[in-house]
Amino acid sequence: MRIGYIADKQLYVWEDGRVTALPSVRYQKYLAAMQSIHDAKAWKTTGTGAMFTGAAADAPVDPAKIPVGLHGLAPDPDGMLYAVELDQVGGLYRRDLDPAASEEGHVMTRQNMFFGGIHRRGDQLAMCTGSSPQLLHLSILDLRDNSETEITDGDTRECDPCWSPDGSRILFSSAGYARSDSGKPAMLGPHEVLAYAPGSGSLDTLCSNPAFDYLSPQESSEGALYCIRQPYDNGQKRSSLLKDILLFPVRIIKALGGLLNYFSIRYGGEPLRSDSSSPERTKKKSPQELFFEGNLIKAEENLKQNQLAGDKYPGICPRNRVLLRIDPDGKETTLRHSVLDYTLLPDGRILCSNGAHLLLLDGSQETELAKVKLAHDLTLLEV
Template identity: 80%
Template sequence: MRIGYIAEKQLYVWEDGKTTALSSIRYQNYLATMQSIHDAKSWKTSGTGAMFTGAVDNAPVDPARIHMGLHGLVPDPAGMLYAVELDEVGGLYRRDLDPAAKAEGHVLTRQNLHFGGMDRRGQQLAMCIGSDPMMLHLSILDLDDNEETDITDGDTTECHPSWSPDGSRILCSSAGYARSDSGGIVKLGPYEILAYAPAAGSLDTLCSNPAYDYLVPREAPDGALYCIRQPYDDGEKHDNLLKDIVLFPVRIVKAIGGLLNYFSMRYGGEP
């Protein structure tokens, strides 16, 4: 059995009890390019002129200053297909399983492309992608011709896409945004489970409850639906109504006492 996974911004393959770490060649090349650009401008930060102005900078490019994220990994005849985001560019790449490999295949690259997971069935890749990391939408990429088909849109965000065992539908988690009167986003609603059937072009809701988030949906061969269900948290502080009722008389007395104390200090000079 062979298992590929991502941990701490690193690709890994586990097979027969052995774990092998694989670097993202795209990331390594990007880091080398940034270092080359830095070195090309080194005349500005080296020499007596830079020492005089205090602009000396001989340090190499700090990888921590580069935004790098791995957000998807699926099997591929070449080894694996993975999604990577580097600063303002996102893309899909094919990587073989040789740790010493120096090159990898390019599938897709786009400015401001963000990923929320993906799942593959044959040459059809289900992805949750978008130009805004807060609004990722379900899309299908045909790996034969790189043609994309957008499935969802609007003030929602989708994640965790997965094909059903028979390939008849794609499951994903989806949540909608609430906006203020001025148009700004104020809240993300609870995640529900959607099912898209490519043959019929239909999109249906399978699970929805305002009290819960439904995440990482998977369909078993027998049709059973599995997911992670967790209490929905809207990020707002909810006071305990019973506690408020019990403490209401106490708060009234404190308010009256505070008011009397104010007048006593203002007009009598004593508390």
Template identity: 30%
Template sequence: MTKLYFIANNQIHIYENNKTVTMPCQAIDQYKKNLDEIRQRKEWKMKGTGAQFMGLNRYDEDEGYGLAYATDAVVLDSENIIYSARLDDGMAINIKPIQNLQDTEGLVLRKNDFIAQDMAFDHFKKRLVLSVQEQQGYGTHLCILPLDSNRSQFITEGECIDANPIFDPHHVDQIYYDSCGLGGGENGVFLGPREIFHLDLSTGELETKFADPKYDFLKPQIDQQGSLYFIQRPYLRAGQTESSFGFFKDIIQAPFKIIRAIVGWLDFFTQRYSGESLKTSSKTAGQNPAIDKQKSEEELFVEGNLIKAQKNLEANSKKGEKYPGTIPNSWQLMKRSRDGQVTLVKKGVMSFAVKDDSILYSNGKYLIELKSDLSEEKLVEAKLISKIIV
């Protein structure tokens, strides 16, 4: 198989000739190096008896680098890929030479006011479509970024999360993406069901392709025959408790509800974009590390959804699956052919990519190739592959 890329554990990996290597990202490495230098310069203020006397000894040697990780990648040509990286509240998009991973990268965009989450590349017009989260706004929206310009143009708006955009390979001014509405309450942020949309850039016309209040539809892709692939999974909304003790209790509790809503909002985006919860920090006093480790292995946040990984793995194994995974069978890869017929392709799919006459997919435990004759080949064992790039 030719070279392919996938993202797992917030890192980009390269698979080729039955071998997997982790791709170094100079934007992330340089950012971490800069933070280290800043901390070293400030270290004298945070340590020693003088700092302790002044109450300034709050430097934590185990403190991480913040949020610095790869978010997506696309193939530019046979010698380069483009990747995006989150750098705390900012981001970078770089061109990475792949023949020699140590070669200097080229900068496409560096901004401090928004974060790119997903992207796709239009090979014909040499432009990117990005889903970005702005500092001053809520949710994520789509924008177009030409490679020869550092100016982006937004094409969607509203209180929603727009994600996973793709260009139609047969019509470059046609974009497909998934989106859901945002709602807030005293218990945090709530998402509506994800729907798949089609946007015509030439006319501005927006059309809903798949929507059902019982399901999420996400990660659209189109093959060379014009068939649309996507993941369908049950829509699960967390329950929202309403007060039943009257008007005066609502007034008394109003400040606490506002605080809880703000914390819930921050916790939601932390879980979605870093896979960790603000409410379950490993540094919390009194926690048992062994119990925390066991829970992290059994219960995992996958794109904002809490899944019972170990339970799903055992259930899939009992069903006799050749390569049992940790994703529930209710997460289904679907195909809508050009004549409108919708068929089930595979159950238990977390992410996928259409390549020629085969499909590459992750079931949360393995990266697998599903061939045209429906036979399967395990390529590599890798947990929770969020994106597959071909």
């Protein structure tokens, strides 16, 4: 059995107990090109002359900080098909399984293209894409001629498309935006599971509850619906009036201290705080880094909770993020707590990631295939 997945912004293949990392050739070439441009302009922005003229402030962006995202993986005759986003440009590429490969096949590229997952059936690729990560919509790409059919639009965010076993419909998660007073999309609502039938053009709701998000839907050959369920969070923090009143003097003092520290650095060249020049404090982080750091801060708490719950392979995802099976008669069964991602295998087993381990679920039995952090886009490449 050969399994592909994405972790730490890199492609991986698991086969017979061995894990192989496959660098994105597209990313490696883009990074080399940016490094060449960076080096060519370095003489203008480094050294005492550049500091004297002020050109040092306009130094090129460090190539190592180029935003890169991998948000889609599918099997391909020669290896895998993957979706990558590089500095506001998204594309689909074919990658063979040789780690040393220096070339890869190009399928499509588009400016301002972001992905929310892909799933392949024959030559038809279901994918969720959009001009921003917040607005993604379902479409179908014919890999024979790269013709694309757009299915949904509007103020919605669709993700995790998956063909049904018989190919009669595409399951996906969808959430709508509420609009602000100015008419712009604001708060994102809970995700529900929808099914689109290409033959009839019908769109049906399979699973919805305002208290939960339903993600990564898949359908078994018996007609059961699988998905990840987690409590819906609108991102708004509740404020305590009493706490705000008690902390008001402290916040005023911290604000004044920060203002004085800024003036000291701006006009005196030295900070008032001895640790304010620490790289950990001054480094500007990307939203992706903040997101992952946010998860890692909670990971320790989640790991302890999963250990206390008696999990054989405790993960770093919250226990209330569960893998759910919904039978055709509506019966719901929680198959596992603390699930980051999963995929169904043809023989009924389930491949699962809990943020720390890659697991094979066979009924109540769990087998660890590999230790890997934040593995997602789990894909069966070959049985």
